[in-house]
Amino acid sequence: MTKYIIRRLLYMIPVLLGVSLIIFVLFNVVSGDPTAVLLGRHATARQMAELKEQLGLNKSLFLQYIDIVKSAFTFDFGHSWATKQEISKMIRQGAYPSLCLSVPAFIISTVISLFISVFVAYYRGKGIDLFVRVVCIAGMSISALAYILFFQWFFAYKLGWFEISGFEDGFPNFIPYIALPAIIWIVLSIGPDVRFFRTVILDEIYQDYVRTARSKGLSEMTILLHHVLRNAMIPIITYVVIQIPSLILGALLLENFFSIPGLGGMTLNALNSSDFPVMKAMAIISSVGYIIFGLISDILYTVADPRIKFK
């Protein structure tokens, strides 16, 4: 097992090299001259040359690629073009509000969805199951923007239960700011989550071992919670764990509409101002996140299912 983890971590090296190559090609070769965008239409050739020198864009392509590879392994991404701040510091600052919103919202929505799925699996085929399925589909069919605008207008503006936008550091000061976006997050995730979990659980319910469990005289609830859920864990783990890297990246829409100074907002600003170094940094961080959490979900498989063994 330790061997397996070390091997998987070593496999990260070629993957990161590949990721940095793709990012390099996208930003340095395919996209145009960033100095033209940064300096605007009236820039002189000299200004552009100076900026290029400053940003290290007149180095050979190979050396520029080496820079990206270096940053992928050291997490030192240099300075932002737009704000001139150190990017690693920007990320540290932005991560706090993002995580304040995403972690509680993610945990609560997953737990509620699992609870609802076991409940509807118990009443499968009955009226309540149909009702929950219809509500899920209806909820998924409405645009996220509609929820954001309506909830913000109704609960924050009309009823005044929550702050309309903004953020304040420190617990419990941030709660009034993140509560409403977190609720919207939960409402948005429950539909797809319940549909997925319900399908996975029902796939298991018709297996032979469930019939064996019934023939032992176990109650339907014990069968669901003890026998079925444990077997349904593999697809559920994959589905849940692979969402975790995106929590760090923040919620683009929610952070923007609620003016939360998180990483989602930061990424959006970087896109708007052609702030290449910030975009590269976020791209590299998200790929590292996916690699690591992919490994974690693989390790969790061995906990959930004794048939899976890594050598």
Place this chain on the structure above:
Amino acid sequence: MTTPLLSVKDLVVEFQTGDGIVRAVNNVSFDIPIGKTIGIVGESGSGKSVTSLAVMGLLQKPAAVVPQGEILFNGVDLLKCSESKMRELRGNQISMIFQEPMTSLNPVFKVGEQIAEALRIHKNLSKKEAWEKAVHLMNQVGIPNPAISAHKFPHEMSGGQKQRVMIAMAISCEPKLLIADEPTTALDVTIQKQVLELLFKLQQEYHMSMMFITHDLGVIGDIADDVVVMYRSNVVEKNNAQNIFKSAMHPYTKGLLACRPKLGANPRRLLTVSDFMTEEGKEKVIPVDRVQVFDKETVADKTDHVLLEVKNLVTQFPIKGGFFGGTVDQFKAVNDVSFKIKKGKTFGLVGESGCGKTTLGRSILRLVEPAAGSIIYDGKDITHFKHEELRQLRKKMQIIFQDPYSSLNPRMTISDILMEPLVIHNEGGTKAQRFDMARALIEKVGLNSNQMNRYPHEFSGGQRQRICIARALMLRPEFVVCDESVSALDVSIQAQVLNLLLDLQEEFGLTYIFISHDLSVVNFIADEVGVMYAGKIIEMDKASNIYKNAKQDYTRALLSAIPKGETKQSMASLV
């Protein structure tokens, strides 16, 4: 007369389906006295499993309804019991063993825990006490090192061991009634014999009543006191086991008794149920030539032409390990095997699961690559044939697989399935000509040609295997590998398919390799038999000799495991 433990009276079970109501069990009545074993025999779909599920209260509601009947257990009507009352009985007073040991255990829990679970809910034992009892039970059902094995997960055990675990689980609360639904059908004959002996021993020890469900009358003879024969949802015959075997009354029962191949005296074709009764269930007179015993020796070899020769064949699979998952060793699935088959003959390969017989069949067809040795087909060494040569060869060599349920693409119609080999090899002319060929063949294998546009799920297991056979014959092959092609079928269907294979062999001059774990089947169909054990052929002889003069202990063990279709006395002598 004392009251029976279980008494089923006029039971009717119906299923609501999209096409209306289907009656799966029709007016079924039988009694199970205390301490006795009742065998319920019938083919798939005859309603025997549904009856057992009704007794357990495990019918899938609301699709299943019981409009009529009583199931009295100790005088209490189980059909009127509440769900919580039924839960108290299930696993405690009435327990059940299922057909498929591979999937009937929960894969993520230790087997010890699974056995202990019923004890904890019904007998209120503590976790530790239940575990100790589970280990004791595992010892009782003959699992080696029970204290260690209890910590194993189902995938770490063999099929026979898993079925022993299921049995330990079922008897854990010392039930009064044990229902065994085809408990040995998925197992090799040698394992089947051990499991039957175990069940019989436990039944005596615990003084249980047992309801033993099977499609194979031969199996039930060893173990049952009384036999109930079911056919198309009805009970057609009820009698004690001796009378059933000596003087069966109903033509269906006679058919079931006759259709299992017997060692030695075999007719040219096996008798089937349709020889004894008409579609409407009327008795028929059996034509004399159907029962004539046939000696393969007397038929002169038409040819000396050797179609296939296998020389010192080795097929191995890498065992992965090491830091970067490299190959650390080779597992020799087929180890130095040599034999010859003459044109138009059948070579039977027999052995238990895992002995390498399937790998050998696939190596010959080059579906897996042999590591050493050579395969000579029709005078040409095909061991190293590549691409186009191999493609041409594949037309002549076909395979019929074991499981007719999973080897037909569920999204293709029968005509598409049959025409696909022609399309791949660009043969058979126009689409209309191909369709005509498919239709001719589907009639040849005994199906109705107006069912060509149907999908596989609309056919029964036996019909599907016929479709698989027709597919294998579409390219007019010379050589066919039948890999456990009848093992998943009921004995009555098995006989029909074996007869069909022989008819087709005669008509098209086919050469077969017939792979099976059941020596009686191989002995019936093959001219020559090879017994395989741990990758090697340990004994090879003419089919007519091998059952008389088996030289190896292993071959004798395979022979003695074949159900004799005798009554209970033979088993009692073992206890």
